[in-house]
Amino acid sequence: MRIRFSPFYLFFLIGILLIAAVVLRVEKKETEHKIVVVIPQDPDYLDPHLASAAGTYEMMFNVYEGLLKPAPDGTLLPAIAERYDITEDGRSYTFYLRPGVKFHNGQTVTTADVRYSLERLMGTQTGQPLSSYFTKVEAVETPDAERIILKLKEVDAALLNNLTTASIIPKDYQELNTHPIGTGPFRFVEYRPGQRVLLEKFDDYWQTGRPFLDKVEFRIIPDREAALLALKNGTVDIYPRIDNNRTAELGEDFYTLRDKQNLVQLLAMNLNRKPFSDHRVRQAVNYAINKDELIELAAFGYGTKLGSGLSPAMANYYEPGLEDFYPPDRAKAQQLLAEAGYQDGFRTVLTVPSNYPFHVDTAQIIVEQLKKVGIKVEIELVEWAVWLQRVYKGRDYEMTIIGLAGKLDPLPTLIRYTSDYANNFFNYKNTEFDRLFQQAADESDQEKRAELYKKAQRILAEDAAAVFLMDPHYTVALRKEIAGYQTYPLYIQDLSTVYRVSKKPR
Amino acid sequence: MRYLPGKIFSCVLTLWLVSLLTFIVFQILPGNPAQIILGAEASPEQVAALEKELGLDKPLSLRYIHWISGVFRGDLGNSLRYARPVRGLMVNSLKVTLPVAGMAIIFIVLFGIPLGLAAGKYHWHKRGVLLSVVTQLGTAVPSFWLGILMMLALAKLFSYFTPGTFIPWDEDWLGALASLIPPALTVALPKVAVLTRYVGAAFVEEESADYIRTAFGKGLAEKKVFSNHLLKNILISVTTVLGLMGTDILGGSIIIEKVFALPGIGRLLIEAISFRDFPLIQAIALYLSGVVVLLNLLVDLSYSFLDPRIRWR
Numbered sequence: 001m002r003i004r005f006s007p008f009y010l011f012f013l014i015g016i017l018l019i020a021a022v023v024l025r026v027e028k029k030e031t032e033h034k035i036v037v038v039i040p041q042d043p044d045y046l047d048p049h050l051a052s053a054a055g056t057y058e059m060m061f062n063v064y065e066g067l068l069k070p071a072p073d074g075t076l077l078p079a080i081a082e083r084y085d086i087t088e089d090g091r092s093y094t095f096y097l098r099p100g101v102k103f104h105n106g107q108t109v110t111t112a113d114v115r116y117s118l119e120r121l122m123g124t125q126t127g128q129p130l131s132s133y134f135t136k137v138e139a140v141e142t143p144d145a146e147r148i149i150l151k152l153k154e155v156d157a158a159l160l161n162n163l164t165t166a167s168i169i170p171k172d173y174q175e176l177n178t179h180p181i182g183t184g185p186f187r188f189v190e191y192r193p194g195q196r197v198l199l200e201k202f203d204d205y206w207q208t209g210r211p212f213l214d215k216v217e218f219r220i221i222p223d224r225e226a227a228l229l230a231l232k233n234g235t236v237d238i239y240p241r242i243d244n245n246r247t248a249e250l251g252e253d254f255y256t257l258r259d260k261q262n263l264v265q266l267l268a269m270n271l272n273r274k275p276f277s278d279h280r281v282r283q284a285v286n287y288a289i290n291k292d293e294l295i296e297l298a299a300f301g302y303g304t305k306l307g308s309g310l311s312p313a314m315a316n317y318y319e320p321g322l323e324d325f326y327p328p329d330r331a332k333a334q335q336l337l338a339e340a341g342y343q344d345g346f347r348t349v350l351t352v353p354s355n356y357p358f359h360v361d362t363a364q365i366i367v368e369q370l371k372k373v374g375i376k377v378e379i380e381l382v383e384w385a386v387w388l389q390r391v392y393k394g395r396d397y398e399m400t401i402i403g404l405a406g407k408l409d410p411l412p413t414l415i416r417y418t419s420d421y422a423n424n425f426f427n428y429k430n431t432e433f434d435r436l437f438q439q440a441a442d443e444s445d446q447e448k449r450a451e452l453y454k455k456a457q458r459i460l461a462e463d464a465a466a467v468f469l470m471d472p473h474y475t476v477a478l479r480k481e482i483a484g485y486q487t488y489p490l491y492i493q494d495l496s497t498v499y500r501v502s503k504k505p506r
Numbered sequence: 507m508r509y510l511p512g513k514i515f516s517c518v519l520t521l522w523l524v525s526l527l528t529f530i531v532f533q534i535l536p537g538n539p540a541q542i543i544l545g546a547e548a549s550p551e552q553v554a555a556l557e558k559e560l561g562l563d564k565p566l567s568l569r570y571i572h573w574i575s576g577v578f579r580g581d582l583g584n585s586l587r588y589a590r591p592v593r594g595l596m597v598n599s600l601k602v603t604l605p606v607a608g609m610a611i612i613f614i615v616l617f618g619i620p621l622g623l624a625a626g627k628y629h630w631h632k633r634g635v636l637l638s639v640v641t642q643l644g645t646a647v648p649s650f651w652l653g654i655l656m657m658l659a660l661a662k663l664f665s666y667f668t669p670g671t672f673i674p675w676d677e678d679w680l681g682a683l684a685s686l687i688p689p690a691l692t693v694a695l696p697k698v699a700v701l702t703r704y705v706g707a708a709f710v711e712e713e714s715a716d717y718i719r720t721a722f723g724k725g726l727a728e729k730k731v732f733s734n735h736l737l738k739n740i741l742i743s744v745t746t747v748l749g750l751m752g753t754d755i756l757g758g759s760i761i762i763e764k765v766f767a768l769p770g771i772g773r774l775l776i777e778a779i780s781f782r783d784f785p786l787i788q789a790i791a792l793y794l795s796g797v798v799v800l801l802n803l804l805v806d807l808s809y810s811f812l813d814p815r816i817r818w819r
Contacts, residue, residue, distance in 0.1 A: 013616070017687065042777070044543045045589060050556065052548040128558070132549035177589055192674060193588050193595055194769030194777070226767040229657065355780075385537030385782055392546055393538070405547055422550040 033503045034215035035482065037493055038227045038236040042193055042220055047176040048167035049121055049130045054405050054491040057165075058240075059197055059218050061492045063104075064167035064182035067095050067114065067148070068160060070408055072486040072494070074314065076160060080109060080168050080183060081148070090155040090444030095148045102204040103170050104187035111142035116171040118150075133162040133412075155444045161409035185211040185496035194220060199495075212484070212499035224357075231477060238485070239477045240493060244300040247477060254477050259487040260304050261474035262313035262406035264413070265359070267350075267366060267467040269399050271427040275348075276398070280340040282464035286326035287333035288373040289366060295470050298362045303470040308457035309417060310410055311471040313489040316446075317410045319454035323468075325461045333373045345374025350399040352379060353387040358472065359401045366401070395425050403472075405491055410453050411441060417465055428465045513806070517799045524795040528788055529570045537782040538562070539586045560586050566784070573785055577792070583785035587777060592789045595774060600793075601675055603763075603770035605683070607755045609690035610697070614751065617694070618701030619744065623737075625702055626709020637702065644699025653692045653765035660688055672768055689766045693759055697751050704747050708740045715739075742812050749805035756797045 043056040048064045051057065069079035078084075081095035101109040118140045123129035136156040141149040150159070170181055180188040185207065186199035197218040201211055219236055221227040228246055230236040231254070247256050269276035269285065276282055295303035304312055307322025337343060352363045360381065367377045377399070382390070391397040406413050415421050418437050419429040433456055440452035461468075478485055484497040540556040541548070557563055576583050582592040621637065628634035673681040712718065713736065721731045760772035771790065778786035 017691075042588065044545075044587075050552075050559075052544040052552050054545070054547060128555050129551050130555055132551045192769075193590070193598065194773055195598075195672065195674065220769075221767040222773070223764050223767055225654070226765065230767070383537075383780065385542045385780060388541045388546065389536045389538055393541060402546065423546075 032214050033212070033500060034217065035213055035237045035495065035498060035500070036217045036219050036235065037238040037240065037495070038221050038230060039218050039240070040220070040222050040224075040227070043191070043197065045177060046180045046188070046191060048169070048180070048182070049117075050177070058491045058493045060167075060180070060182075061184070062186040062199055062216065062495050063180055063184045063188050064169070065184050066164045066166045066168060068164050070164050070488060070490055070492070072488050074316075074408060074489045076164065076408075080114065084160075086444075090157075091152045093150040093152070093159065095150070097146050097148065098206060099146075101183055101206045103183055104181045104202055105170065106204070107170060109168060109183060110171075111145055111148050113171045114148050114168055115140045115142050117168045118148075118166060120169075121166055131166070133158070133165070155442050157441065157444055157446065157449050158409040158411040161407065161411075164408060186213075186216055189215075196220060207496070211496040212503075213495060216495050218493075231479075234479075237479045237482055238493075238498075240474070242475050242477045244302045244473070244475055247475060250477055253480050255480060256475050256477050257485060257487055258302060258473045258475045260311060260313040260471045260489065261491070262311045262489040263403045263471050263474075264306060264309055264311055264406060265362065265401070265403045265469045265472060266306075266309075267399060267401050267469060268397075268426050269466060270395065270397055271429070271465075272395070273398055275340065275342055275346055278340045279464060280336045281342065282466075283326065284333040284336035284340070284373065285370065285375070286464050286467050287329045287336065288375065289326075289369050289467050289469075290328035291323070291469055292328075293369070294362060294365055295472075297365050298358065299470065299472045302473040302475060304473070306468040306470055308460050308468055309404075309414055309465070310453070310457060311406050311489075313471060314406060314410060317450050317453045319457040322457060322461045326464070330373055337373065337375075342374075345376060347376045347378070348398045350377045350379050350401065351387065351391055351397045352381055352401050353384045354381040355384045356403070359403065362469065363401050392423065392425050395427060401469075406489070408490065414453065414456060417460060426465055428460075428463070430459060430463055430465075433459045433463075513803055517803060520799050521792060521795050524791055525574065525788055528791045529566070532782075532784060532787065533566055535782065539782045539784070542781050543587060562586075569784060573788055582789045585778075585783055585786045587781040587783040587786065592785050595786065596771075596789055596793065599769060599771045599774045602672065602686070602768050603756070603772070606686050606690045606693060606762075606768070606770065607752075609686065610693040610755050611748075611752060613690060613694035614697050614701055615748070618698045619705055621698065621702040622705020623709060623732075625706030626713065629706065629710050634706075637706070641699040641702045641706075644696055645703070647696060649692060649696060649759065650761045650765055652695060653689070653762050656688055656692050657766065672766075686768075689762050689768060692766075693755055693762055697755070701744070701747060701751070705740060705744060708743050709736070712736050712739050738812065742809065745805055745808055745812060749801050752801045753798045756801070757794050 039055060039059065041055050043051065043059060044053040045051040045056065046060070048060055051060065065079045067079060067081035069077045071077045078098070080098055080101050082098040083096050085094045086092070097109065097111055097114070103109060118134065118137070119125060121129065121131045122134045122137060129135070136152050136154055136159070137150050138153045139151045141151065143149065152159070167182060169176060173181060183206070185202055185205045187202040189198040189200050191197045199216040201214050205211065219230070221230060224243060227236070227239060228242070231239045232250065242256070267285070267289070269282055271277055291305045295301060295305065305323040307325050308319060310318050312318045312320070337345065350363055350367065352359050354360065363379050367379060370377050391400050404413065404416065414437060416424055417426065417428050418424065418434050419431070436452050436456040436459070440449050440456065443449040443452060474487065476485065476487070481500050481502060482498060483501055484499050486494055486497055488494065540553050540560060540562055544552055544556060561569065573583055582596070584590065585592050585595055588595055625634055625637045625641070628637070672685050675682045717735060718731060721735050757771070760776060762768070763770045763772040771793070774786070775790050777783070778790060
C-alpha cells in the first residue's frame, strides 16, 4: 500500500482554519455608546502629580480636574472652584469651592482635599516638591468649608494657568497610580500595559448632561501603519495626530479636523560650540532656512510658521511678525557667514531623535537647504533615551531638532531660554531676556505681562537663539459618525463633548 | 542518572551568566530612566523626585544585588517604566506570546512534517520540484512583509482581522484566540518552509540508507518501512530543528508583534530597553535565556527516547 500525501488535505486544513477564524469572530453588535481612541504609547504615571508625559495628560484630562480647567480657546473655565477673587496686590487668591462636586469614589470634594492636593504638589509635608509651578505659593489656607486661600510670597501671574494642571485628588488616598480617582467626566476602569486604558461615564459629574459617552477606550498601538489600518477597519474611531500625508487615503467614512497644536518645532544650535557661538552664524542659518518650503515638504502644508519660542496658538502672548524676521535670503546668509570668517561654510552634525519621524523628515530638508549656503550637515540619528541624556541634559551636541510643547501660560515655555535654567540646552544667555522674563513673572497685570513676553520674544529672534521652524498642525481623523470633538491649543483629548450621531442623547 | 543534576547546574549557571552580562551591558548604556519616563517637558524637580522614588540614586551594582537576591525569593521587583510588579507585566505579555508561539508550533508540525515527507517522497517528481521552489520562496520572504501582506489580505478580503484588536482573554477568549491566528500563521509560514526542506532532505538521505534497503529486502510493506524505520530516524533531526525554532518563537517576534500591534514579550522588551527599565530587562533576559536553556535540555532528553543508542549515564 502506498502512502498518499495529498496536497488537498493541506489546503483543506488551511481553509478550515480560516473559516473557523472568521466564524469565531462573529461580529459583536455594539450596544454601548463607546468610542475607541488610538494612542501611540503607554501612560507614564496614572498618579497625576507624578505624571509629566503629554501623552498621559491628554488621556487623564478626562479623569482629573483642577480648580480651574482650560477651555478649547485657551481661556480658563471654573471647575472645582466655582469662582475666585484676587486681591489688589496679587498676593492672595481666594477660591470658592463648587458645592457638591463628587470624587469617583462617591465622596464629596472638601477644601481639605484641595489643600492636600496642592500641598502634595508643593511638597509641604515631604520637602520634595512634585512640581515647580507652585514655588511662589507660601501657604494654602482653608478657613472654612467653602474657601481655599492661596497666599503668595510674590506675584505669580502664571498661577491661574498652572492650577489647571494641579489635579485635585482625595485626601490621603494612596492608590492613585493603580486606581486613579478624580472628579472628571469619566472615571478610570482599568489600565492594561501595552493594551489599553478604559474609562467609563461618571454619573455624578458636576456638569449635568455631560459626558454623552458611556465608555471611552484608549487603545495603545505604537505602530503608525497598524494604527491607520485599525482606524480604516473600524477597530478605532478617532486617530489623533495622524500623519498629514495619510489623510487622503481615508475615504468617505472619515473626516479630519486641524488646528495649531501649540508646539514649537525648532532647530537648536549649541551656543557654547563654535561656530554657533557667533551670532552672525546663527543668523546666517536662519536666513538660509526656508520655512515655507519646510512646511510644504515636511508637513504637507499643514503648519504655521514661527519666529520665536512661542506658537501663535498663544494668541495673547505671541509677538506677530517675528516669523518673517529672517526671510529666506541665501545671499545675506553667505555674506554673514563670510563676515564671521566662514566664507567657505563649515561642517556640522545635526542630532535628531529617531523616534520622531517628523523631526527626521524635517532634518533631511534642512540639510539640503543649508547645503546651498555651504554648510555641510551630517544627520546623526539617536535613540530618544540617548537624546535626553546627551543632548538635552548633557548639552553635548552641535545642532538638534525637537518640538517643545507649549502650555496655557508662556512662562514654562520661555523659562527654557533663561540663563540659569537647568534645561536650557540651547546654552542661551542674555541678561536683557532674563530681566524681561523675571519682570513678566512678577507682573500681575495680564496686559503688561503680555507686552513683556512679546519684547522677550523679539530678543530671542534678534539673537537667533534658535531657528524657530513651525507649529505643525495637529490633525485628528474621526469616523463620520462621531461629532462634538473639540480641538485645544494643548495636548488634550476632551471626550466629554463627543458622541455618536446615532446615539446622541435627546 | 548523574546526567540530570549536572545539566541542571549548568543551566542555572548559564542563566546567572546571562543576567550578569545584561548587567554589564546596562552599565555602558547611556540614558536615565527617570528622564525618559518624564520626557523633555518635565521640570528638573520632577526628575529628581522620580529618581529618588525609583531608587536610581543608588549605584547599579547595589540595584543588581538587590534584584538577584529578590529573584531567589521569587520576587522579580518593580518595573520602572510601568511602576508595577514585573511579574504581572511578564504574565500579561506571555498570555499573548505563548499562545501565538503554541499555535505557530502546532502549525509548523502540522504542515511542515507532512509536506516535508511529500517533498522527500516526490523528490524526483514535478510536484517535488514545485514544492522545493515554493519552500525556497517561503524561507526567503521576510516576516514583516509577510505579516503586512497577511494583514492587508485578511483585512481587505474578509474584513476579519484588524491590528490592535487583541481582546483580553478574560473578556472574550474565543475572540482573543481568533485574533492571534494570523500572527501565528505569519510566524509559522517561513518556518514551515524551512522544516519542509529539512524533512525532505532528511527523507532523501535516509531513503538510500542501507537499513531501508534491508527492511525492503526482508519484505516489509512500504508503509511499515516508512513509519517504523524511516520516520523514526528522521524524527531525531526534526527534533533538533524544532528545538531551535521553539527558542526562536517563544522569544516572541519583535517584528510580528509590531506589525500586528500585539502586546507581547517582544514589544515589552523594546519598551523596557528604550526606557532603560533595568528590572524589566533583567526579567525578560532571564525568561529568554530560560527558554533557550530549557528547550535545549528537553531536546537533549528527548534524544534518549527517540534513539535507543543514547541513554542517560
